[in-house]
Amino acid sequence: MQKSVSLTPLRVACSGCNLRELCLPRKLTEADLEQLDDLISLKHAYQRGDYLYRSGAKFQSLYAIRTGFFKTQVLHEDGREQVTGFQMAGEIIGLDAISSDAHTCDAIALEDSEVCEIPFSQLEELSRKLPSLQRHLHRILSREIVRDQGIMLLLGSMRAEERLAAFLLNLSQRFATRGYSPTSFHLRMTRQEIGSYLGMKLETVSRTLSHFQGIGLINIRNKSVELHNLPGLQAYVGPPPQFL
């Protein structure tokens, strides 16, 4: 049972939260973890549709999602909105707000959810004392940049089918990481929200999903999806037609 030696501190650090993101894999002593634990002691519950924060609100804390599902969206003055991400358990939300001390997007619960509040100035203070925590925070910030670049690639150079295949595979992989089935899950978001995220209209999302179902790649009924052919979906994300 050597493994549990490294698992135990994870639980300690997050007061029972399952927060892979903030739980450092090593190099933290029990005392360190206790400090981190104190920091993340505030917990909040949100119902479907609740705002975790709104664009323009003063920035105080990051939030680690304990359970549930959120979307983040930026609003253009004219009413257009762009969903910038779907966040699930273990992910950190609010990173965009550090730059200007104010939130730059809305975060809305897509299902009943719980989050741990992480007061940012305290996190900064602690991360000055714990190099390993500091490094982790930097990685989280940088990972978000890499994720965004991936979405830029998706939006800038992929076709609707490719985007949707990439989206389904991304969800699949994230569910798998959390111990859920990678091939059978519920979509928490509407076609409209998927479309906003992927830069397409809800009708196109619906049509494309139907198409995937038609060729046996997936089975979709309302919000529940089954991925029948992961390699088949992968093929869409890969080379475009002219390279096949």
Next chain:
Amino acid sequence: MQKSVSLTPLRVACSGCNLRELCLPRKLTEADLEQLDDLISLKHAYQRGDYLYRSGAKFQSLYAIRTGFFKTQVLHEDGREQVTGFQMAGEIIGLDAISSDAHTCDAIALEDSEVCEIPFSQLEELSRKLPSLQRHLHRILSREIVRDQGIMLLLGSMRAEERLAAFLLNLSQRFATRGYSPTSFHLRMTRQEIGSYLGMKLETVSRTLSHFQGIGLINIRNKSVELHNLPGLQAYVGPPPQFL
């Protein structure tokens, strides 16, 4: 000459570089600035077309652009590429690499350029000692996330004309910040690269620029642009047709 009191340390901190990004506005003592100065002592020159780093290369340092112009691009396996940004003097490049200790994109000089190398582990170490530097680093990372979200909005929900208008206005504003003309400048990148960045084909970029010229918004001859009507361009970025 009170002003020069705050200006002087800036110069010290960057050994003559004009690096707004890393130069902290306050709260650093002379001694602090000297340490920062030591850190950023390595300088390198690149010619047009040179790679600052390549995707996959081990991450060691961030780079502060002293003079010149770079592009960053991510490559899809199949050969598709997406330009993820155009960086100019005073901007920090390489932030994406922190997450995995390896660069995730290529950075290529679009003109002869100079950069200051900032060894990251030393920057982390120093930022543990200087809260003000730590905060600044976090802001830089977060600002990149905000920028990327803006591009997601652009790619996901704007039309070609709107994207290009937004792009020109963004360049305009960044040149202005650096003391150059906001209405007359040289594009360092090709139509192809602009297109990649904005999710459109080079022909569409060219056509749209011609269109802007046709209606008197801009004058463009090859790489030199003059913006004749900033509010006119702004109007494109704003509300879409149905809201006008």
Next chain:
DNA sequence: CAGGGATTTTGACCTATATCAAACGCACGC
């Protein structure tokens, strides 16, 4: 200063996706 490759412009045509519209179905509240 001339030649040649790269970049840009412009035109004609085509296609992926948007738009508009209608029917359907699931979920929630009464």
Next chain:
DNA sequence: GCGTGCGTTTGATATAGGTCAAAATCCCTG
């Protein structure tokens, strides 16, 4: 259990932008 309304599917049509092609222009090298 039964409307009622939001979300979804599907169809018909329109269009922004892509594709292909050719000419024009620029810029670098010899």
